[in-house]
Amino acid sequence: MGRPKRDASAAEKQRAYRARLAAETVRVNRRAWAALEARRDRVAEAVWAARQAGCATAAQIVGASPDTVLEALSAWFEAHAAGSCACAAPVPPAATGAQRGRRQ
Numbered sequence: 001m002g003r004p005k006r007d008a009s010a011a012e013k014q015r016a017y018r019a020r021l022a023a024e025t026v027r028v029n030r031r032a033w034a035a036l037e038a039r040r041d042r043v044a045e046a047v048w049a050a051r052q053a054g055c056a057t058a059a060q061i062v063g064a065s066p067d068t069v070l071e072a073l074s075a076w077f078e079a080h081a082a083g084s085c086a087c088a089a090p091v092p093p094a095a096t097g098a099q100r101g102r103r104q
């Protein structure tokens with residue numbers, strides 16, 4: 001029995017393929033994409049550096065790649081937003097310094 005043939009000709013198959021491709025993809029500016037990746041990498045490197053420096057919070061953010069670090073960060077904050085947060089201590093002003101310890 002089997003599925004009925006969806007595309008009658010090679011031209012129709014090609015047209016259907018292009019339509020699927022157009023629906024599933026998006027064009028991205030290379031510079032904007034590179035900047036986004038650089039921001040992602042910076043977050044991951046900051047987490048790894050903080051863990052190396054002994055930060056107890058960073059030690060809970062486990063990820064072997066920048067993408068898995070972002071996923072772990074999301075999961076960590078989602079858990080804290082959901083009420084399993086034990087970090088009641090206020091953040092010291094020095095910890096928010098954006099220019100401090102920036103790596104290239």
Ligand SMILES: [Zn+2]
Pocket residue numbers: 080084085086087
């Ligand atoms: Zn918390």
